[in-house]
Amino acid sequence: MAVAMTRAHPAVAPAAPPALELVGVSKSFRGVGAVRDVSLTLPAGTILSLLGPSGCGKTTTLRIVAGFVAPDTGQVRIGSEDVTDLPPHLRHLGMVFQNYALFPHMTVFENVAFGLRMRNLGAAEIGPAVRAALRLVRMTGLEARYPRELSGGQQQRVALARAIVTRPRVLLLDEPFGALDRQLREEMQIELKQLQRTVGISFVFVTHDQEEALTISDRIAVMRSGVIEQVGTPDEVFEQPRSLFVASFFGTVNVFEGTVSGSDGSAILVAGPLGRWRVPARAPVSGACVVAVRAADVAVRRADRDEADDGDWLSIHGRVENIVYKGTTVLYQIRARDGSLVLAAGEPALRASVPVGAPVSAAWRAARTHVFPR
Ligand SMILES: Nc1ncnc2c1ncn2[C@@H]1O[C@H](COP(=O)(O)OP(=O)(O)OP(=O)(O)O)[C@@H](O)[C@H]1O
Ligand SMILES: [Mg+2]
Known part of the structure; x- marks a missing residue:
């Protein structure tokens, strides 16, 4: 009543x-x-x-x-x-x-x-x-x-x-x-x-x-x-x-194209060439979309075999193509399987264990993923 x-x-x-x-x-x-x-x-x-x-x-x-x-x-x-x-x-x-x-x-x-x-x-x-x-x-x-x-x-x-x-x-x-x-x-x-x-x-x-x-x-x-x-x-x-535009203005971002294939309450499902991702829905998006992830949010680690995403984290697999030294950080350029280039920031010391040519996984928290209409 x-x-x-x-x-x-x-x-x-x-x-x-x-x-x-x-x-x-x-x-x-x-x-x-x-x-x-x-x-x-x-x-x-x-x-x-x-x-x-x-x-x-x-x-x-x-x-x-x-x-x-x-x-x-x-x-x-x-x-x-x-x-x-x-x-x-x-x-x-x-x-x-x-x-x-x-x-x-x-x-x-x-x-x-x-x-x-x-x-x-x-x-x-x-x-x-x-x-x-x-x-x-x-x-x-x-x-x-x-x-x-x-x-x-x-x-x-x-x-x-x-x-x-x-x-x-x-x-x-x-x-x-x-x-x-x-x-x-x-x-x-x-x-x-x-x-x-x-x-x-x-x-x-x-x-x-x-x-x-x-x-x-x-x-x-x-x-x-x-x-x-x-x-x-x-x-x-x-x-x-x-x-x-706003996301890109505050630092280097990775941009992936995809399609929203569904939603379940607080999350949306995005299908793209690098996989199917479940990401938080901040604003309604449907159909063709872009997925943006800051390079600073992407962590690189050596991965000699594929591992599945565990829900909270999303990842892509690829090979280190180049490492750019920036003083307090290094920028990893990773060539993904579909040919796209993924950028990730790391600590300079990482270069010892993850050098150019190494197979890697580049992973970020699903919550750090932004989806916009294309
Ligand atoms: N008096 C003017 N006559 C003609 N065009 C102008 C005049 N003042 C500004 N503009 C144009 O208006 C637009 C906005 O200019 P504005 O100076 O406001 O940009 P801004 O954001 O301050 O750029 P910046 O960071 O380079 O200072 C520009 O395309 C500029 O060429
Ligand atoms: Mg001005």
Whole structure:
């Protein structure tokens, strides 16, 4: 028997409005869609990354948010305010670009003070605010230097201080670490995340580097050809990619073609040239499909005879054709019986027992298999 329950509304604190919202935003240049029907929400106090290959529309999306590009359709909201028709300087946003863009003739102090002077603040307010911002980016003591006297990483710290000192409602960062070497880049990623937690400003961070997006973001929007393919936490987009494009964007994947031949509740059966596989059904798929397995999820071991799959694991048999040394890992290229090439990551030490030419089994957990419509 169904029981209708009535209860008093629980006392729920009203949720803070999102820091930023894009609703159905599109922009074409000469008839070519650079941004197509993009809707996004940036919860207050979080970092959202726009991640995608070159030309997918990341910068255009950011420029629409900033107000430098007017969208053809759609709405931009900051807080709960519709700012679509507002000029950039009235949106109260901060921006950091790849190429620092500091004023070369101004000292570090003056660069950071610039935005506050534009607001007609007095020296009594500017001094402490600039020093506090420089402390946050660990640049105390370098106030009197000029940009040419700073390293790239230091210049980018000044650019960050200059952007946060005015307390923008949202900070927009367009590949801010693109010009830095890998090690400095990784340090700056961690620092940026800590800085964001300290100041509490919401960030939109543009990058084409998947590791950077995974490190920095609370949520990632994966873009392709002007369209958002998937939005989710770093875990979600990495572990549960919704398309082959998203799966492939986060590292090397093996792709097998197959046909869905049936399903039994939580799993689907896929038949392909390398066997019949029972894999978890995350989304409904039928008919022709592709099966994607990350090379990093595939384990290689020597197998002088065939062994059957044991249910939790799926495998293919083949012969090692080549081993590519990558430092902390090696990439095995395995020629399967049907002629296809299967990639698997292993530890460098594995080469001693499983050399080129060895018969192997390459196995992965069924749960690490992704199936998409073909
Ligand atoms: N002002 C413009 N006029 C004409 N086409 C433009 C303009 N700005 C961008 N585009 C085009 O729009 C598409 C998206 O460009 P956008 O700069 O947003 O890409 P992106 O994702 O930032 O790429 P990258 O990673 O290389 O910076 C590209 O095809 C680009 O050539
Ligand atoms: Mg760009």
